[in-house]
Amino acid sequence: MTGQERRAQVLAVAEQEFAVAGLHGVSTETIAHRAGITQAYVFRLFGTKKQLFLACVDAAFERMTLAMLGAGGASGLEALTAMGREYDAMLADRTTLLLQLQGTTAAAAGDPEVRDAVRASFGRLWQAVADTAGLDPVAIKAFLAFGMLLNTGAALELAEVDEGWARQARTRIQPGLFNHITTETNQ
Amino acid sequence: MTGQERRAQVLAVAEQEFAVAGLHGVSTETIAHRAGITQAYVFRLFGTKKQLFLACVDAAFERMTLAMLGAGGASGLEALTAMGREYDAMLADRTTLLLQLQGTTAAAAGDPEVRDAVRASFGRLWQAVADTAGLDPVAIKAFLAFGMLLNTGAALELAEVDEGWARQARTRIQPGLFNHITTETNQ
DNA sequence: CAGCTAAGTTAGTAGGTAGTAACTAGAAAC
DNA sequence: GTTTCTAGTTACTACCTACTAACTTAGCTG
Secondary structure, three states: OOHHHHHHHHHHHHHHHHHHHOOOOOOHHHHHHHHOOOHHHHHHHHOOHHHHHHHHHHHHHHHHHHHHHHOOOOOHHHHHHHHHHHHHHHOOOHHHHHHHHHHHHHHOOOOHHHHHHHHHHHHHHHHHHHHHHOOOHHHHHHHHHHHHHHHHHHHHOHHHOOOHHHHHHHOOOOOHHHHHHHHHHOO | OOHHHHHHHHHHHHHHHHHHHOOOOOOHHHHHHHHOOOHHHHHHHHOOHHHHHHHHHHHHHHHHHHHHHHOOOOOOHHHHHHHHHHHHHHOOOHHHHHHHHHHHHHHOOOOHHHHHHHHHHHHHHHHHHHHHHOOOHHHHHHHHHHHHHHHHHHHHOHHHOOOHHHHHHHOOOOOHHHHHHHHHHOO
């Protein structure tokens, strides 16, 4: 296997592990074993555990950002509707959603390297949504806020909770909502 | 110092540590040392590290829930406005916000004990907001979604970021927004 | 003062942790 | 046909980890 192929494979394994367990919740040994290599080689490929973690988080935000940019073409509300569909499709990809969450919480630890990297990723995502939709800042903010709630839902596995509040957390929001937000906040 | 006093003190220290570093990001030794006792005594007081962590997360959600319930009295939109003020005041209490985030991400690991506890806490918070405001489910959902975004902002320390998107993430949302949401989703 | 209880410590176990240095097998290059 | 590069391993260090059992000290009570 070439270096690039191996790197991609290790990254894929690491993403799954970090997504559920977080930076300190899984060992490099576990990741290496699942990838079928020795732990020492993981360090050869990625330098430090933190760098591997950040590569995973970055990839997750990048996937989400590209999905949002890919929903462009149409403008304004239509673009937001398309992005909503994209975000909804992302619900199936639990790893991506959880990595955003894990990156965000890891950023709270105060390590500037982690914090700055996650900030930058989040900023790019925000900017992508804002540029693609071109709507009122409040509508963009609302859109991303619902995104954060979906991430929470993924972590708590609300899909399998049969209670009133959990069902309400699951209901798809109507795209028209953001149109009303835009209209009302600009009146 | 009595057992109860010591318990409360250890809990306070543990909350601060877990809030920034998460369940696996801080050792019981560190917490014990900061509380001025031996590590062994922490286990005598709380049984396991996980139980101590869950006690911290529980306390954070409980504080938030009580703050929301305390904003009641008025009904409907006025209650939501008051709750918004409460949530905004909570921004000063970074520990509480981050513990919600840490609890949520820890729940992703698949441990049923953690997941069920955090689910229950989150459900109680949701129910408290819903009962106090008594508004449309979509408005409640939007309110809590913005809450999740504030938690994210706390983790990334967006308050000190001087970029367009970060400034938009900081802007207070107008309470009237939720009224429009209620009106529009019920039309 | 004897006995009990509550608060707390000492000293350990058993295993995991990130990270490093030195080595090796095979293929490609000149 | 030797050299050089690439993918990968072995073997290790130094230390941290949650958790336990047995002991101690001080105050309260009969």
